[in-house]
Amino acid sequence: MAEECIFCKIIKGEIPSQKIAETDELIAFNDIHPKAPHHYLIVPKKHLADLRNFEKEDMILGSKICALAQKISKDLGDIPFRLVISNGYDAGQRVYHMHVHFLAGRTFEE
Ligand code: AMP
Numbered sequence: 001m002a003e004e005c006i007f008c009k010i011i012k013g014e015i016p017s018q019k020i021a022e023t024d025e026l027i028a029f030n031d032i033h034p035k036a037p038h039h040y041l042i043v044p045k046k047h048l049a050d051l052r053n054f055e056k057e058d059m060i061l062g063s064k065i066c067a068l069a070q071k072i073s074k075d076l077g078d079i080p081f082r083l084v085i086s087n088g089y090d091a092g093q094r095v096y097h098m099h100v101h102f103l104a105g106r107t108f109e110e
């Protein structure tokens, strides 16, 4: 846990969030500025800044994130969805605790 990290604070319950799913290693909650009717953030509970910081043993989180995204989609009736990960400022990342955007409920451009 990083002390000043907003997502670590959400994971610890120090900042409120609208949680939609949780496993022992992941949490998913509503994005505060949704860009789609369904916009969730899937976040590892372990503080990792972005994919560039993942060690070999962290890579298993990738498949667990995919499994949780599949479950969220299933719970919404197998809704089509987009996953987005930004890694670093120039890639558009603004919260430096690795997270995956789950976006669904509208048509996206290619
Ligand atoms: P990124 O630009 O990929 O780092 O995305 C960070 C996302 O976190 C943005 O879409 C923000 O709207 C979202 N966000 C920031 N603070 C909060 C918060 N307290 N609760 C929920 N989502 C947040």
Ligand code: ZN
Pocket (backbone or CB within 6 Å): 001, 002, 005, 006, 007, 008, 009, 046, 047, 048, 096, 097
């Ligand atoms: Zn964190």
